[in-house]
Amino acid sequence: MKMKFKEFFCGVMLVASAMPVAAQQTKLLTAEKHNEYGLVYTLPVTALDVEVTAVKETRKAGPYYQYAKKYVGTDKVVKDDAEVWTISSVKVRPYGMPDPDAKYLMQLKPGATTYIGVDSDGMLLSINKAPVIPAAEIVPAAKADADKVGDNEYLQYVDEDFIASQSSAKQAQMLAENLMEIRESKIALTRGTAETMPTDGKQLELMLNSLTHQEAAITAAFLGNVTRETVVRNFTFVPAENEKTTLFRLSNFNGFVNADDYSGEPVYITVEITNEGALPVDAKGVEKKLPKDAVAYCVPGAADITVSFQGKTLWSKEVEIAQFGVVFGLDPQLFSDKKSPSYAVFDPSTGALKEIGSLKEEE
Structure with a gap:
């Protein structure tokens, strides 16, 4: 592999995107006169496609939080408005990008039935076999709490006396009375002792x-309102060397x-x-020689990839990396042999x- 890779990619491919890498389209290329029998x-x-899932927690203080201990029985309340983001999970998926310095030609003779499968970027996927690329994983859209209570929704359940009152202590007392009535109504419905009972289970x-929901809205006026929203972002990173760099903030x-x-x-x-790919060796441990007009492929290296935040490891795994390896090749005659062609x-x-194997054995 031509090592201009670092010059081209280093410092370039730190890109945030809203969606993960899309599934590639594939196509078959055959050797014909118009392409001079060259593929x-x-x-x-x-x-690396780094998928990060975070939770956005929005905290809103209730207007009567100072009365929570008296009327709700707890002092565990939100006293100050705040927004807090936490990372809940990280996934890392390797995928291929075309190397602009690694284009090759597979030269064939007229009449050859050999074909290759490539993706939409021309990257080699197969020889003498239909290529298959796994479908891209569907990432769920950002979602918020299903039964969200509005910050001032409690005002929908108060009367004129509450609105007219200029005392926060009196308003808190009236809210507490409303809260007690709601709880008593729930108990009566559950026990079947309500003055007006529903006609069926669905109405109940x-x-x-x-x-x-009314109970939650009024309680939030004392305890505060906390809502959570799940947000997913994808970041693309191309490893180029031993390094520690900021992916995002x-x-x-x-x-x-x-x-x-x-x-x-x-x-x-x-x-x-962790591993720099090496050329294959024969039984004596001697590096094999590259076949004439070889069909190039990569012997990848590997690296430990770690994603961390505030000193905590969020994801870590050894991943095979093409650019840390070397290029070797297959004898092209393997694929053009008329009696027993191979596939790869x-x-x-x-x-x-x-x-790699024989097409006849596949039949």
């Missing part, structure tokens, strides 16, 4: 749900922010090369040889 393909560099459920004011936005705390990605399948994320 052009590309080997990949390995990129609706009435209980309504009372529960997480801010309690703005959530996900760029790596150079110091309003947030850094989320680091660390690369430690390559890893789309590393360009490694995954499988």
Whole structure:
């Protein structure tokens, strides 16, 4: 592999996106007169799609929090408005990107039935076999609490006396009385002793749900309102060397922010090369020679990839990386042999040889 990779990619591929890497389209290339019986393909560099799931917690103080101990029986309340972001999970998926310095030509003779499978970027996926790329995982959209209570929703359940009152202590007392009435109504419905009972189970459920929501709205006026929203972001990172770099930052004011936005705390990605791919050797331990006009593929290296935040490891695993390896090749005659042609399948994320065999044995 041509090592201009670092010049091209280093410092470039730290990109945030709203969606993960999309599934690639594949196509088959055959050797014909118009392409002078030559098939052009590309080997990949390995990129990492880092999917981060965070929870945005919005805290709103209740206007009567100082009366919570007296009327609700607890002093565990939200006293100050705040927004807090926490990371709940991280997933890292390797995938292939075309290396601009790793284009190759598979030259064939007229009449050859050999074909190759490539993706939409021309990266080699297979020879003499239909290529298959796993479907991209569907990432759920951001979601918020299903039964959210509005910050001032309790005002929907008060009367004129409450509105007219200028005393917060008196308003708190009236809210507490409303809260007690709601709880008593729920108990009566549950026991079947309410003055007006629902006609069926569905109506009972609706009435209980309504009372529960009213109870939550009034309780929030004392305890405060806490809502949670799940947010998913994807970041692309291309390992180039041993390094520790800021992937993005997480801010309690703005959530996900760029790596150079110091309003947030850094989320680091660390690369430690554990294996540099080596050329295959024969039985005597001597490196094999590259076949003439070889069909190039990658012998990948590997690295420990770690994502961390505030000193805590969020994700860590050894990953095969194409750009930390070397390029070797297969004898092209394996695939053009008329009596017993072979097939090969390559890893789309590393360009490694995954499988090779005889087409006749496959039939």
